[in-house]
Amino acid sequence: MKSDSSKFDISRRNILKYGGGFIGTGLLAAAMGVETLTPSPVVAQNDMTPDQALAKLMDGNKRFATMKSKNPNQNLVRLQELAKGQKPFAAVLSCADSRVPVEIIFDQGLGDIFVCRDAGNIAIKEEVGSLEFGTLVLGAKILLVIGHESCGAVIATMKGGEVPGSIGTILAQIEPAITEFMGKQDDEMAVRKAVEANVLHQIEVLKRSPIISDLVAQNKLKVVGAYYDLDTGEISLVG
Ligand SMILES: [Zn+2]
Secondary structure, eight states, X not given: OOOHHXXXXXXXXXXXXXXXXXXXXXXXXXXXXXXXISOOSSOOOOOSOHHHHHHXXXXXXXXXXXXXXXXXXXXXXXXXXXTTOOOOSEEEEEEOOTTOOHHHHTTOOTTTEEEEEETTOOOOHHHHHHHXXXXXXXXXXXXXXXXXXXXXXXXXXXXXXXXXXXXXXXHHHHGGGOGGGXXXXXXXXXXXXXXXXXXXXXXXXXXXXXXXXXXXXXXXXEXXXXXXXXXXXXXXXXX
């Protein structure tokens, strides 16, 4: 068992080593205050294990998918508590698709989930940095990467060919994961498999982060893949 002070030293060293330059001194001090030094004024949410955090998400999704959502933590009182600091218990990388609003499908509210979204739920470096912040500094215990049914970004990648503007930069991040499914965009099962393969690939990219892989090695974080079914609203785990 480590003492509180050694826990502090480890956290401080890691933050300085990996995040000090990016986070900045003032924010770093504030974040460490929330993380290790003083009891948080915020209702502690992330003092749980990665498995408990995952169960909390899955329980919320079960409520959503059975139309029993409780819509917790969605009022001004909650927001005013959070103005003093946040301790989200989960971090999520999901698609920007309008059918994947993360807090709604997990029946959570303000301050619960640190969310990154982009088309195709790709782990580009800005998302990796954001999720390092959400896990190392804010203390999220579960990092869920969610792909979903009929993902336009994945389907466009499977189709191949020219796309306008900067859209191609997104597809280039997906293509290495789904080479075996190229040209099979009309096969529903192939689309699902490609979505799942993309989720697993983006998890691999995330785990190249020394911060994220260290947290996983210390059992402070789990990185898990998931698939969101648009017909049922259900989330199932991938991998
Ligand atoms: Zn999508």
